[in-house]
Amino acid sequence: MKSFFDEEALAAYALDQLDTSQHAAVSEFVESNAAARETVGTYRQLARLAKTAMKSAPQLELDELRRKRILQQAKEPGRKRFTLKRVGAVAAAAVLLVVGAAILVPNATQHKAASSTGEPQTRLAVEGGFNGVYGAKGVEKAPELGRQLESLGYATGSVADRPDRGGTGADVQGVDVNGAIRGIASSSPQPDRYLIKTAFVSIETDDARKAAADFRAQATALGGFVSNLNEVTDGLGRHLVDIEVRVPADKLDGALQALDAFGKVLNRQVNAQDVTKEYVDNESRIRNLSKTEERLLDHLSKTSMIENTLKIETELNRVREQLELIQGRQRVLSHRVAFSSITATFTEAPKAESVVPAQSFSIGKVSTEAVRSLVGFGRVLITKLIWVGVWIPVWAPILLVGWLIWRRFARV
Amino acid sequence: MEGMRTALLTREDWVAAVLARYEQPLVQYAYCIVHDVELARDVVQDTFLQLCRANRAKIEDQLGAWLYTVCRNRALTVRRKESRMTNLADANVAVAPDDSSAAAMQDETSRRVLAVLAKLPLEQQEAFRLKFQDDLNYREISRVMNVSLGKVSTLMKDALNALRMELKSELNPARETKS
Numbered sequence: 319m320k321s322f323f324d325e326e327a328l329a330a331y332a333l334d335q336l337d338t339s340q341h342a343a344v345s346e347f348v349e350s351n352a353a354a355r356e357t358v359g360t361y362r363q364l365a366r367l368a369k370t371a372m373k374s375a376p377q378l379e380l381d382e383l384r385r386k387r388i389l390q391q392a393k394e395p396g397r398k399r400f401t402l403k404r405v406g407a408v409a410a411a412a413v414l415l416v417v418g419a420a421i422l423v424p425n426a427t428q429h430k431a432a433s434s435t436g437e438p439q440t441r442l443a444v445e446g447g448f449n450g451v452y453g454a455k456g457v458e459k460a461p462e463l464g465r466q467l468e469s470l471g472y473a474t475g476s477v478a479d480r481p482d483r484g485g486t487g488a489d490v491q492g493v494d495v496n497g498a499i500r501g502i503a504s505s506s507p508q509p510d511r512y513l514i515k516t517a518f519v520s521i522e523t524d525d526a527r528k529a530a531a532d533f534r535a536q537a538t539a540l541g542g543f544v545s546n547l548n549e550v551t552d553g554l555g556r557h558l559v560d561i562e563v564r565v566p567a568d569k570l571d572g573a574l575q576a577l578d579a580f581g582k583v584l585n586r587q588v589n590a591q592d593v594t595k596e597y598v599d600n601e602s603r604i605r606n607l608s609k610t611e612e613r614l615l616d617h618l619s620k621t622s623m624i625e626n627t628l629k630i631e632t633e634l635n636r637v638r639e640q641l642e643l644i645q646g647r648q649r650v651l652s653h654r655v656a657f658s659s660i661t662a663t664f665t666e667a668p669k670a671e672s673v674v675p676a677q678s679f680s681i682g683k684v685s686t687e688a689v690r691s692l693v694g695f696g697r698v699l700i701t702k703l704i705w706v707g708v709w710i711p712v713w714a715p716i717l718l719v720g721w722l723i724w725r726r727f728a729r730v
Numbered sequence: 731m732e733g734m735r736t737a738l739l740t741r742e743d744w745v746a747a748v749l750a751r752y753e754q755p756l757v758q759y760a761y762c763i764v765h766d767v768e769l770a771r772d773v774v775q776d777t778f779l780q781l782c783r784a785n786r787a788k789i790e791d792q793l794g795a796w797l798y799t800v801c802r803n804r805a806l807t808v809r810r811k812e813s814r815m816t817n818l819a820d821a822n823v824a825v826a827p828d829d830s831s832a833a834a835m836q837d838e839t840s841r842r843v844l845a846v847l848a849k850l851p852l853e854q855q856e857a858f859r860l861k862f863q864d865d866l867n868y869r870e871i872s873r874v875m876n877v878s879l880g881k882v883s884t885l886m887k888d889a890l891n892a893l894r895m896e897l898k899s900e901l902n903p904a905r906e907t908k909s
Contacts, residue, residue: 326880329887333861335868363901364893365862371840371847372863378757380771385749388778392745620779623772625811 323347328354332361387622413605512651514591515570515658523581526664530559533662536576537563542657559664564657573660580664593651600648607641745782748793755864756801762859763805764812773808777801794866798874839900846896850889857885 323331323344330336331344348354380388523529527549534544542565550558565573570588577583614634621627706713739747756777760770777800781789789796847855853875860866860874872882894901 325891326883326887329890330868330883333868333886335883360894360901361890364890364897367839367843367897367900368847368858368862368893371843372859374840375758375844377754378761378767378770379754380749380757380774384771384775385753388749388775388782389742389746391779391782392742622775622779 323354325357328357329361332358333365417601511592512594512597512655513567514593514651514654515567516589516591517570517574517658517660518585518587518663519574519577519583519660520585520663520665521577521581521583522665522667524666526557526559526666529580529664530561530662533561533577533580533664534563537565537573537660540569540573541566542569542573545659546661556666556668557664558666560661561664562659562661564659567656567658570658570660577660577662584665593655597648597651597655600644600651603644604641604648607637607644611637611641741782741786744786745778748781748797749778752794752797756797758863759798759859760801760805762855763802764809766812769808769812770805773801773805776804792870792873794864795870795873798860798864798866798870799876802874839897842897842900843893846893847889850892854885854889854892857882858889861886 327336327340327344328348331341331348334341336344348358521529530547530549534547537544542563544561544563546560546562548560552558563573574586574588611634614630614637618627618630618634621630753774756774757767757770760773760777761767764770764773777797780800781797784796847858850858856875857871860871861868866874868879868882868886872879875882877885
């Protein structure tokens with residue numbers, strides 16, 4: 319169409335999609351151009367037909383279940399988002415508090431306990447959050463430490479012994495956690511170090527088995543346990559006992575000193591492996607993976623598509639697998655940090671050699687060996703004779719021819 | 731649906747009103763893309779669930795375009811996953827009209843219009859449906875389809891010309907011009 323306004327403009331005009339100025343210009347053009355007028359008329363008629371056709375097509379709609387779900391969701395989002403925000407903020411604050419307190423409270427308690435009682439420093443394991451309850455586990459005289467917290471003004475409530483935790487735990491009600499953290503922070507500027515301590519000691523003693531048994535009893539009394547035991551007796555009846563025990567890390571020095579009493583220390587070696595970085599990294603990865611898991615669970619609860627559900631569940635499994643791996647490694651690390659290993663080798667002093675050799679002379683044994691040798695010789699001899707007899711057809715003619723030839727030359 | 735009137739509604743009432751207004755056209759629109767009624771319903775359900783989570787103040791002024799855009803994106807994602815059709819932008823393959831729809835057609839002209847529409851390239855079909863089925867203007871269509879205004883204008887002109895060629899005998903432009 320050869321005109322100032324092309325068909326696109328005329329279509330837009332017919333469908334009333336032009337702004338006022340464009341509309342006026344096209345309108346003027348259409349008024350003056352019969353072909354354009356006809357095109358616009360056709361477009362308008364087609365538009366009307368199209369609308370009618372669209373309306374006459376069967377209408378698809380949502381089913382009642384989906385409609386209800388949408389309306390149900392419409393009731394919730396505002397409240398839900400608010401709740402999620404609140405829960406997120408509270409959870410983040412709780413995590414910060416727990417982590418901070420887990421690092422600082424034990425240090426402060428150790429510091430106070432050590433300074434006031436002169437006992438070796440003790441680690442406290444914190445559990446159960448800090449909403450008024452402080453838990454001390456795996457610690458000797460934990461109730462006393464709890465009462466110290468109370469006396470320092472960090473706990474306002476009662477102190478209860480917890481024999482169900484091996485007789486060494488305590489719960490302290492009404493702990494002022496923030497106060498404890500502030501007070502403790504000023505007294506423990508050094509960050510925690512996570513060390514895996516391993517000791518090897520060789521001891522010469524009169525009675526290795528008794529020494530090993532006594533050492534074992536001492537380790538158990540210190541809250542430790544035996545993880546490996548190996549006993550050897552040599553030809554002279556000397557005993558050698560290897561025993562590996564795990565004792566609480568803070569009891570390592572005491573246990574090593576106790577070993578001096580068992581005899582002459584031939585060798586002593588103490589190693590410390592610093593795993594602080596790995597420990598902290600694992601903590602961080604556990605936190606991140608836990609958050610990822612929460613987010614995936616959140617998505618899972620919202621999605622309705624089976625495909626999405628399957629994908630989220632696959633990802634969720636992967637995250638949980640990683641989380642469990644790291645948590646497992648973290649538990650191992652924690653245990654190895656909490657319990658130091660001592661490998662003690664108890665040997666007995668060398669004794670005078672016996673006059674009689676270890677393997678003594680025996681007539682019966684010699685006779686038996688001689689008879690066995692004779693029987694063996696007889697077997698070999700008979701075997702050879704059988705072979706010679708069977709091969710007669712081969713060697714006898716050769717021998718005969720050889721003898722005849724020799725006899726003729728001998729005559730000559 | 732004017733913002734002034736709906737501003738006083740609670741979120742639930744507002745969503746219910748939007749649902750009543752846009753449910754059918756959106757399912758129809760999603761169906762044209764995914765070609766499966768249940769998938770189309772899923773798509774529209776997701777669209778409305780997203781509406782429930784959306785900031786009402788931000789989208790209310792352009793609600794129609796927003797809904798169609800979300801619905802289209804979701805439908806295209808679903809369609810890609812389902813691999814039921816080729817890429818919309820590249821495809822020029824005619825789509826066979828739905829048998830049940832055709833059977834339900836009472837008006838012969840309407841049936842022919844839909845038959846012609848079904849033979850159009852998919853982009854033209856989509857623009858055409860958004861205009862005549864869902865009453866969106868060119869600007870809204872360009873936003874929903876993520877194309878320029880000029881492209882929408884071209885698509886619409888081409889679709890109308892294709893219809894004009896097929897329905898030549900039934901058209902009476904003179905009467906329309908006078909009216």
